[in-house]
Amino acid sequence: MIMSLPEEDLTCPVCCDIFMDPVLLKCSHSFCRSCLKCCWDTGLRQCPVCRKRASKSSPPSNLALKNVCEALMQDRRQSSGLAEEMMNCNLHGEKLKLFCLLDKQPICVVCQSSKLHKTHDCSPIEEARLDCKDELVSSLKSFQDKVNSLKIIQKTSVDMLKFITNQALETQRLIKRQFEQLHQVLYQEESARLAAVKKEEEEKFAAMKDKIKEFSAEVLSLTEAISVIQQQLKEDDMILLKNFKDTQNRCKSINLESVNMSGLLINVSEHLCNLKHRVWEKMLNHIDFTPVILDPNTAHPCLILSDDLASLHYLKQPGCCPDNPERFHLSAEVVAMTALGSGSHQWVVETGSNQDWLLGVASSSVSRSAEISARPENGFWTLCFREGEFRAMTSPPTLLTLSRTPKKVKVQLDYNKGTVSFFDPSDNTLIYAFIHTFTETLLPYFYTQSTHPLRIIPEKVLVTISQQ
Template sequence: MTSRHSFCRSCLNRCWETGLRECSVCRKKPSKAKPPSNLALRNVCQALLEARRSSALDEKMNCNLHGEKLKLFCLEDKQPICLVCQTSKLHKSHDCSPIDEAVQDCKDELALSLKNLQVKEDNLKRIHMTSTYMSMYIKSQALETQRRIKGHFEQLHQVLYQEESARIAAVKKEEEEKIAGIKDMVKEQSAEEQSVTETISAIQEQLEEDEIVLLKNFKAIQDRERSIAPGSENMSGLLIDVAKHLCNLQYNVWEKILDHIDYTPVTLDPNTAHPCLILSDNLTSLRYSNQQSGCPDNAERFHMSAEVAGATSLGSGSHHWVVETGSNQDWLLGAASSSVPRNSEISARPENGFWTLCFRNGEFRAMTSPPTTLSVTRAPEQIKVHLDYDKGTVSFFDPADDMLIYAFSHTFTETLLPYFYTQSSHPLRIMPEKVLVTVLRQ
């Protein structure tokens, strides 16, 4: 208000911002930096707004159908009702509770829902973070796998290159030998040709000599002619033995490559390895480390102890693999069901889906229920695991003399995986096997 003239606050502020700080009616300028408020008018406006809010609240607290105050809460329809509504057909048979009780019950229920939703929100955030990290890990995993593939092929390329160089060198060597032989043969033939030419000249001279002279020299000329060996016309074996170099070349090279290639009947699945286990690049050995790797928390991974499974499921037939234990003093080896829990710690027992042999504290034990202590004449440096799925046996041998250490018997109902555990920094290594090539002739 200025000069007792009142204006809307928003209109007055717009006018004030233009710099023309004077009354729009009488054009008088105010004595204060800011226009004073009309307290009486402001109080009237606030009272009107409060009355409107109170009226709106009262309307909300009353039933829309009957105008009565909402005093009950229908437990079936989940809505507040008045006393008239309770006696109506819509709610007559429904259970109801007082508003005060319903409010507390609803608050408790909403609080529980809020808590559950917050847990879900936290889980979703965790899953989102895990998914983001897993995407990054997959990219890293792909690059590392490609690097290892290239490394393996570089080794094969090197073997092929060496074999190619050796075979080309063999051809060149034979070429040099054949050409040297031809040169020696030509040299001998040239000498023989020279001798024949000289003998011809000598005979022609004798034919022109006197008869007595001819007769005197006849025997010598005849002996000279007889001493000339007949020229060899045998030209066999002079060419390059092309068949020797090209016959079944790819097959022969493949056999040579097998001498440089290891075949391992079982390999490890890195996606199942506990973060404390370090696997070799070719996935045939494992060892324990106190520093965990930054692998993702995927469902297939063993989370509770230093375990890893083989990469191939075994559901039929007979299988075996040999593990070099060496100086490792803490290990379990054998087979496990594909469905064994990966995120909880359970005993490696047959009833839990494990058929294993344990070496710990210098003692061998078959992990039965309870474990069976085994007596062995000497501690083997290798253990052979033999699974006969159809016969239902998991057996352990000392491959040095094929002596049986222990055998489990069980009727398997699901696929099995090779199983490994260690808490030693000394590696367990799956031994390669010799590959034999058999040609079927029909």
């Protein structure tokens, strides 16, 4: 009830303090009994607020208001006593004037002299209050910053969910397209193989028909010869002898050699011999192997990667992609997906008309959220082409003089020997070589701010059959 009433409703209009023994006038205004008496002692028996005349009888006490005011005063006294109790030591009853820096609690001077706190550093209570407030304010700011950071991460996470869905759909589309291309090659090869069988069937069928015609003609010829011989055998002996020479010549003119039927069947072995392997070998003509594949999750938003992740170019209007930790945020950079930690590796990049690029390798741990120079001390071993000049990005950069501007650059890494070399692949001329002892895995590195693409040249796949 006390908390539901504002304090001004419990205040006397005369003394402006909490009512003491309040009385109630007929006009419904209440006053302290002593305050009302003082006002009436001036000779005017009227309400001090509305000036209405009051009766000569003594005004009645406002018991309800009196109870509320007394409860409020009791509550205040209890609060004051509790506050005073809070300011005193529970053990010694002395005022808390010191703050123990080790135990992080207020103590009195007796506590400071006790064994419990004798060796502890202490500070005055006011000084400790300021220090503790400062520390709490610092913690509060830290938590608020953390909350703001988490809210940003939360929003980024929601955006990332949408991006993951789009990524999955786009990846599935590209997979389907590549398989459709492979299917098309297989369908074409299947059609060619079936057509070859059909063509041989027609050829062998026609050949067999010709043979049958030949057989029919020979049968007819032999049948006629048989009839002649049979007729001669029935004739008189003298007639047989007279006609013998003609009959014999006629029989000799008929070819009685054996019929050659070889090679008339379809050459099944030719069509089915290692069919899958031969088709696979033909498919290799339609398949390239790219030694380095770009990682789109690391690409700066202004870099556009090709569907096969083998080329990149710059676009001033940044694309829509999440602000994930792997991504380069400040510079138009991208790295490949496979970390190199041993052995020898090489890849050729077609630079073409691009006039602003860096190529090479970078440590896996290089910062993605800060713009730093591509130097060895920062984890970069790169070749730079800008404003028509080649530079090896040493510290400071080394200007290189080349007899011609190569349209392709071969990057060669020998991790175990600690070398990163750059060549002109047209004649394998060395452009520059870094020597360094590598301590962590490396990633193929690319940078450009040109709309002309950099393209990683695919390699042809060679098949070697090992017979045991």
